[in-house]
Amino acid sequence: xxxxxxxxxxxxxxxxxxxxxxxxxxxxxxxxxxxxxxxxxxxxxxxxxxxxxxxxxxxxxxxxxxxxxxxxxxxxxxxxxxxxxxxxxxxxxxxxxxxxxxxxxxxxxxxxxxxxxxxxxxxxxxxxxxxxxxxxxxxxxxxxxxxxxxxxxxxxxxxxxxxxxxxxxxxxxxxxxxxxxxxxxxxxxxxxxxxxxxxxxxxxxxxxxxxxxxxxxxxxxxxxxxxxxxxxxxxxxxxxxxxxxxxxxxxxxxxxxxxxxxxxxxxxxxxxxxxxxxxxxxxxxxxxxxxxxxxxxxxxxxxxxxxxxxxxxxxxxxxxxxxxxxxxxxxxxxxxxxxxxxxxxxxxxxxxxxxxxxxxxxxxxxxxxxxxxxxxxxxxxxxxxxxxxxxxxxxxxxxxxxxxxxxxxxxxxxxxxxxxxxxxxxxx
Numbered sequence: 224x225x226x227x228x229x230x231x232x233x234x235x236x237x238x239x240x241x242x243x244x245x246x247x248x249x250x251x252x253x254x255x256x257x258x259x260x261x262x263x264x265x266x267x268x269x270x271x272x273x274x275x276x277x278x279x280x281x282x283x284x285x286x287x288x289x290x291x292x293x294x295x296x297x298x299x300x301x302x303x304x305x306x307x308x309x310x311x312x313x314x315x316x317x318x319x320x321x322x323x324x325x326x327x328x329x330x331x332x333x334x335x336x337x338x339x340x341x342x343x344x345x346x347x348x349x350x351x352x353x354x355x356x357x358x359x360x361x362x363x364x365x366x367x368x369x370x371x372x373x374x375x376x377x378x379x380x381x382x383x384x385x386x387x388x389x390x391x392x393x394x395x396x397x398x399x400x401x402x403x404x405x406x407x408x409x410x411x412x413x414x415x416x417x418x419x420x421x422x423x424x425x426x427x428x429x430x431x432x433x434x435x436x437x438x439x440x441x442x443x444x445x446x447x448x449x450x451x452x453x454x455x456x457x458x459x460x461x462x463x464x465x466x467x468x469x470x471x472x473x474x475x476x477x478x479x480x481x482x483x484x485x486x487x488x489x490x491x492x493x494x495x496x497x498x499x500x501x502x503x504x505x506x507x508x509x510x511x512x513x514x515x516x517x518x519x520x521x522x523x524x525x526x527x528x529x530x531x532x533x534x535x536x537x538x539x540x541x542x543x544x545x546x547x548x549x550x551x552x553x554x555x556x557x558x559x560x561x562x563x564x565x566x567x568x569x570x571x572x573x574x575x576x577x578x579x580x581x582x583x584x585x586x587x588x589x590x591x592x593x594x595x596x597x598x599x600x601x602x603x604x605x606x607x608x609x610x611x612x613x614x615x616x617x618x619x620x621x622x623x624x625x626x627x628x629x630x631x632x633x634x635x636x637x638x639x640x641x642x643x644x645x646x647x648x649x650x651x
Contacts, residue, residue, distance in 0.1 A: 224253050224408075225260050233404055241307050244300040245400035252397055253408035262409035266371040266388070267313040268358050268378065269398025271297060271350055272306075274341035275319065276334055289344040297399035306348055313402040314351040314363050315342070316375050317539075319600050321592045327564075328595070328602040350402070354594040355568030357467065357539045359386065362570060367489055372398050372407040376480070377471035377538045377616065383481035385466045387489035389413050392480055412481060418490060419499035420483050422447045426456030427510040433468050434633045434651075436461055437615040438517045439509060440469035444477030446507045453497040455485040456509075464541060471538050472615035518650055521615055521631040524622040525646065529560075532607040532627075533641040534597050535634065536566030537617035544634070545575050545591070549583045551638040557588030558644035562604040565589060566596045589641070598624055611640040611648075 226234065234250065236243040253261065272293045285291040285303050294300040318338060320328055325335040346352050353361045356375050359382070365371050367387035373379050379392045391411040393401075401407045411417055424446065430439050443452050452473070461469065461484070473479035483491035491497035535548060548565060557563045565584060567575065572593050575581045581591045597603050598620045603610070609628045612618045618631040630640070632648035640646050 224250055224258065227261075230261060230406060239307060240304045241294075241298070242310075242403050244294070244298045244304060245403040248299050248396060248400045249404060249406065249408065253410070256408055256410050258408035258410040260409050261406035262370050262413055263405055264370045264372045264401055264407045265311050265405065266363070266365045266369055266373075267311065267398050267401050268316050268353075268363065268371070268373040268375065269313070269393065269402070270316055270318070270374065270395050271313065271399040271402060272341050272345040272348075273315075273318060273395075274337050276337060279337060289341055292341075293399065297396060299396060307403065309349040309402040311402065311405040312351075313349070313398075314353045314358055315345060316353065316358065316378070317356045317596070317599055318342070318354050318594045321594050324590060324592050327590060327592070328600050329605070330602075353568060353570070355539050355570070356596070357541075357568060360539065360541055360571060361568045370407070370413055372401045374398055376474035377467070379480050380470035380474045380482065381466060383412055383418070384470060384483065384488055389418075418481060419451065419501045420453035420491075420497045421450040421501060421504050422452050423503040423506045424452050424454045424456075425506060425508050426454060426458050427508055428457060428514055430458035432633065433465055434613065436465040437468040437472045438514055438521070440472030441476045441521065441615040441619070442509055442513055442517045443469075443482070444473035444475060444479050447477055447479065449478035449480070450504070451481050451483070452479065453483045453485055453491065453494065453503070455494055458484075460487055464544060467538050467541075468614065472619075475616040475619040514651060518631070521618050522648075524618075525609070525628050525630040527609045527628055528646045530609050530611045530630065530640040530644055530646050531561050532604050532610040533561060533563045533637050534566070534603075534610055534612055534617060534621070535564070535614075535637060536592075537596050537598070537612070537614035539596070540565055540567045540571065542571050542574050542578075545571070545580045545584075546578070547634060548638060549580050551635050552583065552587045552589075552642070555587065555642045557641050560644040561641050562607075563587075563589030563641040564592055564597065564604075566592050569593045597621055601625070603627065609646070611637045611646055613637045
């Protein structure tokens with residue numbers, strides 16, 4: 224790789240041992256990718272220094288502390304080094320536990336303590352604690368063209384596609400190293416020629432609701448896998464929530480990190496602009512038959528209509544979605560035979576607390592949780608057999624992770640299931 228003088232200085236150890244180890248990791252990473260240089264980044268979202276009982280035990284011979292975990296695990300260092308303040312703007316994404324409701328999630332006191340202490344450690348080093356898969360709902364909104372280094376598939380696809388900022392799907396190691404150096408390999412979605420569309424999706428059926436956009440995303444990801452789809456045809460212009468569900472679903476059924484909606488998203492003023500010099504490699508049609516097939520596939524892991532768990536908030540719910548859930552609950556109560564968990568970020572929950580939404584959910588028998596979700600925390604209420612979900616992404620993952628049945632439908636159908644402990648969803 225061709226390094227600048229400042230990058231050479233970091234690699235030579237001029238800026239300290241931790242920065243040197245971070246640069247060594249990033250150079251190996253860049254060379255493996257075939258990148259010939261680095262690019263500066265001032266917006267990094269990862270999970271630096273996150274710890275749990277397994278990691279502390281694994282590194283116990285090195286002291287098991289947070290410097291050891293950051294050094295040996297995050298930076299792949301061959302020695303324990305003192306971690307300095309981060310060099311640039313960095314934030315911490317979702318974690319494993321809600322700090323206020325860890326017992327609800329089935330965590331043990333030791334795990335909750337370690338999670339809290341590792342958070343305090345990294346916050347003391349300058350990392351913003353957002354603890355969410357939707358950093359763009361918690362104050363981190365990069366501008367068009369800004370070079371970022373983000374983890375979390377649903378956040379990456381939103382960053383690239385909706386905001387027009389630039390990031391690859393990074394990992395814990397590369398983001399932690401970038402926080403100490405302010406650079407990331409210049410390849411992939413950082414480059415203009417990599418961001419053009421490759422496949423076209425012709426939408427021949429109305430796509431309007433959040434559920435519609437989630438199903439279209441699930442179809443799109445499965446069709447194009449890791450490539451860049453361009454959506455055109457019969458659809459409403461999506462809002463933030465619909466973008467969120469579309470991208471999360473496309474990143475789950477495939478590996479989509481960027482998409483274009485012709486005439487809508489910032490790098491797709493027209494169909495021609497979305498493709499640039501490319502011609503579509505393949506064209507897919509999304510019509511009534513395809514929509515029914517997607518719905519049936521998402522609901523193929525549901526058989527028993529007695530629902531004992533409803534999980535909402537994947538990706539983390541916005542304030543508007545929490546408000547809608549409260550409206551749908553109304554003056555009803557959650558069934559004694561069912562549990563309702565709604566996940567959001569700490570920032571959004573603060574607003575929900577102020578607006579009494581948290582209280583409404585609690586008084587109905589549900590709980591508003593932060594920092595994580597059932598798939599990330601691998602946590603569901605004891606005895607859960609059948610879940611109801613309004614997220615195509617969560618429906619893709621949770622049954623496989625936890626060995627349960629699941630139904631996919633609208634938020635209303637999920638709230639009704641929580642109240643009646645029964646699934647009555649209708650096939651579109």
